Each structure stands twice: as C-alpha cells, then as structure tokens.
Amino acid sequence: MQKYDYDALLNRAVESLPKNVKVRERFEMPKGVIFHEGNTTILRNLGWIADHVNRDVQHLFSYLLKELGTAGDIDGDRGIFQGKIPPTKVQDKIEKYVNKFVICKECGRPDTKLIKVNRTLMLKCEACGAIRPVK
Ligand SMILES: [Zn+2]
Known part of the structure; x- marks a missing residue:
C-alpha cells in the first residue's frame, strides 16, 4: 500500500492545477x-x-x-x-x-466583502472566514 504525507498530496494538487489558475490566485x-x-x-x-x-x-x-x-x-x-x-x-x-x-488582514487575500453589522462596517473574508471592523 502506498502512503502519501500531507505535503506530498498538497504538492501534487498544486502541480496538477492549470497555470492560469495559479496566476489568478495571486493578487496584483x-x-x-x-x-x-x-x-x-x-x-x-x-x-x-x-x-x-x-x-x-x-x-x-x-x-x-x-x-x-x-x-x-x-x-x-x-x-x-x-x-x-x-x-x-x-x-x-x-x-x-x-x-x-x-485585503484580508488575516490571510492577505482579496476575496472579501463589506458587510454591516449593527451599523459597523466590517470586512468579511470569504477565503479564511475572518471578520473585522474597517477602521
Ligand atoms: Zn482571510
């Protein structure tokens, strides 16, 4: 039986992604x-x-x-x-x-949206789930 550790599986997953997907992952x-x-x-x-x-x-x-x-x-x-x-x-x-x-302060990704919670403007990250008030 073959065994893979987590990193090896992750590397394989990244390698198998088409190139344009990888580029879009990076925010410019x-x-x-x-x-x-x-x-x-x-x-x-x-x-x-x-x-x-x-x-x-x-x-x-x-x-x-x-x-x-x-x-x-x-x-x-x-x-x-x-x-x-x-x-x-x-x-x-x-x-x-x-x-x-x-930009999400937790994970640095741009996949966020602005929401209002009790009249406070919050930035909600769709990537990591972090929510924090916009200051
Ligand atoms: Zn995040």
Whole structure:
C-alpha cells in the first residue's frame, strides 16, 4: 500500500492545477492610469480598478476624493479630480483603499466583502472566514 504525507498530496494538487489558475490566485495591486488634463487630474481606469477589487465605484471614488481633499466627477470609466494632483499621490490613495477595504488582514487575500453589522462596517473574508471592523 502506498502512503502519501500531507505535503506530498498538497504538492501534487498544486502541480496538477492549470497555470492560469495559479496566476489568478495571486493578487496584483491595481495600477492607476493617471494624467493631467488642463487643471484636472484624470484617473482613466477608475471603473476597471473598482471591478478589479470588486468594490462599488462610487465608494472607491468618494474615498479618493476625501483622502485627496478635492472635488470631482465620475465620467464613464474615468474619475476626474479638480486640480493637478501628483500621480504618485493618487496611486498611493488607491493602494490605501485596497489595503483598508479589500485585503484580508488575516490571510492577505482579496476575496472579501463589506458587510454591516449593527451599523459597523466590517470586512468579511470569504477565503479564511475572518471578520473585522474597517477602521
Ligand atoms: Zn482571510
């Protein structure tokens, strides 16, 4: 009778996965396409970023406006901010949003959703089951 230990079984399972599945397991921080147009700052792929992290585009945009201390509008897939904001600063806020509202603090995965428990906004992880308040 053949015996396998747990690690060996796990390695076999990983090896037998098709390649594209393994790639999708890894979360990549969304990169904003940001440029200036006149006296505004355009985030060209705002809609894509919201899709990528599975969050509401309004929620993401409101957060960015608040963090950047400016006003703006959503125009289709684009976010438009008043004023010339350094692209690195916008990217920094996108990453802050993702770390705060998307990534599970327990397991580091992005498979989470926002829920409200007694009016408190909580981040629930579908991968490991962790629930914690968003601060
Ligand atoms: Zn988790």
